[in-house]
Amino acid sequence: MLTKVxxxxxxxxxxxxxxxxxEINAYIIKGEKxxxxxTGFNRSECKEALQSxxxxxxxxxxxxxxxxxxxxxxxxxxxxxxxxxxxxSSETDGELINFEVGNLYWRMLDDLFIKYGFPxxxxxxxxxxxxGRKYCHKERVNxxxxxxxxxxxxxxxxxxxxxxPGHTPGHMCLYDSDKKVLFCGDHILGTITPNICIELSAENxxxxxxxxxxKIEKLDVELLLTAHGTPVKNMYGRIKELYKHHxxxxxxxxxxxGKDEKTAYMVARDMTWEIxxxxxxxxxxPQKWFATGExxxxxxxxxxxxxxxRKEINGVYHYKL
Numbered sequence: 581m582l583t584k585v586x587x588x589x590x591x592x593x594x595x596x597x598x599x600x601x602x603e604i605n606a607y608i609i610k611g612e613k614x615x616x617x618x619t620g621f622n623r624s625e626c627k628e629a630l631q632s633x634x635x636x637x638x639x640x641x642x643x644x645x646x647x648x649x650x651x652x653x654x655x656x657x658x659x660x661x662x663x664x665x666x667x668x669s670s671e672t673d674g675e676l677i678n679f680e681v682g683n684l685y686w687r688m689l690d691d692l693f694i695k696y697g698f699p700x701x702x703x704x705x706x707x708x709x710x711x712g713r714k715y716c717h718k719e720r721v722n723x724x725x726x727x728x729x730x731x732x733x734x735x736x737x738x739x740x741x742x743x744x745p746g747h748t749p750g751h752m753c754l755y756d757s758d759k760k761v762l763f764c765g766d767h768i769l770g771t772i773t774p775n776i777c778i779e780l781s782a783e784n785x786x787x788x789x790x791x792x793x794x795k796i797e798k799l800d801v802e803l804l805l806t807a808h809g810t811p812v813k814n815m816y817g818r819i820k821e822l823y824k825h826h827x828x829x830x831x832x833x834x835x836x837x838g839k840d841e842k843t844a845y846m847v848a849r850d851m852t853w854e855i856x857x858x859x860x861x862x863x864x865x866p867q868k869w870f871a872t873g874e875x876x877x878x879x880x881x882x883x884x885x886x887x888x889x890r891k892e893i894n895g896v897y898h899y900k901l
Contacts, residue, residue, distance in 0.1 A: 582633045586761060586803060588735035592633035594620035596652055599711060600855075600867070601772075604652050605807050606630060607763060611735030614642040617754070617763055618807055621715035622655035630656065641665065643734070646723075647765030647807065648748040649673040649680070651716040658717055666724050668732065670743060672750025672781065674723040680716050688780055693869065696778065696876050697843025697896050701865075709865055726752065737761065744796060746789020747774045749782040753796070760802040767792065768818055771809035773825050777873030778880065786826065786881040793819050826878070833878045834901065837888065841898040848875035 583591045590608045599621075607617040620626030634640065641662050646654045646669040654669075654677055661667050669677065679685040686707040694700055707713050726732070730741045732754075739754040744767045754763040766774045776789050797819050804815045812818050829851075836842070836850045848871040849860045857863050863871070879899050882888045888899050 582636050585805065586759075588737070589761075589805070590633065590637065591805070592630060594626050594629045596621060597623065597625050599652070601652065601808055603808070605805070605809075606633070607805055608633060608637060608639065608642070609735040609737060610637055610639065613734055614639050615732075615734040616642045616644045616660060618647055618653040618765065619644070619656035619660060621652050621711075622659075622717055623715050627656055627659055630660065634660075644668065645732070645754065645763075646673070646677070647753065647763070647767075648751040649676045650748065650766070651680075651712040653765065653807065654721075655715050655717055657721050658719055661721075667721055668726050669723050670741075670750035670752040671723075671725040671727070672745075673748055673752070674721070674725055674750070676749070676780070677717075677723075678720045680713075681718065681720050685780070686710070686713050692778065692780065693872065693876075695895065695897060696872065697845035697898075698869070698872050699845065706865070706869060710869065711866055739763075742795065742799075744792035745782070746776055746785055746792045749779050749785070749788075751792070755799060755801075757800065760800050761805065762796070762799065762801045762803070762815075763805045764796070765807045767796065768804065768812060768815065768822070769806050769808050770812040770818060773822060775870055775874055776826075776877040777870065778876040784877075784880050784884050786877045787884065789877075790823070790826065793822060829874075829878050830882060833875065833882065834887070837899060837901050839901065841891075841893075841900045843896055843898055844876040844879050845872050847879060847899070848872040851875060 581593050585591050588610050592606045594604050594606050609615040643666045690705045690707045726741045728743045732739050737756045742753045744751045747766045776786050801815050804812045836847050883890045890899050
């Protein structure tokens with residue numbers, strides 16, 4: 581469905597088949613120059629849905645802005661970028677997006693998770709079934725990198741870039757202070773909490789995320805445009821809920837550790853998750869991956885805060901109160 585959400589701004593709900601997220605909100609700013617914000621997976625279903633929005637708006641050329649490196653946001657960049665298109669991202673995530681082309685990034689990510697206790701797969705590598713790898717773009721992107729405080733203008737909007745690391749190391753939002761509009765990607769979501777996960781270049785992503793929430797909380801925002809789920813009417817109330825959620829998660833992790841030494845994988849197994857499975861063994865492998873990544877983020881936050889210790893045993897990190 582294509583929905584006009586503000587003057588010259590349209591939201592297209594793009595399906596994400598067989599994925600718990602179900603769909604992504606791609607945004608199109610129409611004007612003398614057009615801007616597409618995020619794309620969907622590199623899948624035919626996503627491409628067809630997004631193309632239908634372009635057809636309905638009579639658009640065939642557009643610049644692109646990618647909020648962050650995950651494939652549901654950048655998988656179709658090569659399909660919707662013309663030779664004359666400018667493709668924007670932060671430098672940190674743009675470099676990681678291009679590093680994803682090929683095998684080295686995924687091997688390093690797999691090795692990183694194994695270091696935090698994730699079991700070695702008996703079918704090759706865990707990232708072989710990672711949706712981000714299955715549906716990412718297949719060629720390098722010639723990005724124009726934006727830094728904190730840069731501005732781009734489309735459709736009557738003067739959009740300032742705001743770096744909001746946490747969900748990814750180089751996550752970036754767009755903000756028009758006059759019209760009080762914020763394109764926030766996955767930084768703030770209404771129906772779910774953004775997954776905060778370890779990455780190759782981020783040792784303490786939860787700290788980064790909480791600091792980024794504080795940065796956004798200071799802005800004057802009336803229209804918050806999220807990448808997933810239904811609109812968030814009260815951004816400030818939602819931010820308070822996200823603070824509370826992570827504080828409860830940190831307390832849960834401390835309780836799970838108890839007096840034992842545990843890996844992040846072991847902690848993730850005992851955390852509460854909103855998923856329709858009877859037990860950890862029934863979790864689909866990709867969901868175990870994301871759950872472990874979130875457990876790592878909370879353990880690392882506690883470790884760098886001095887509230888727990890960490891030591892390496894046979895090449896694997898173990899945490900203890």
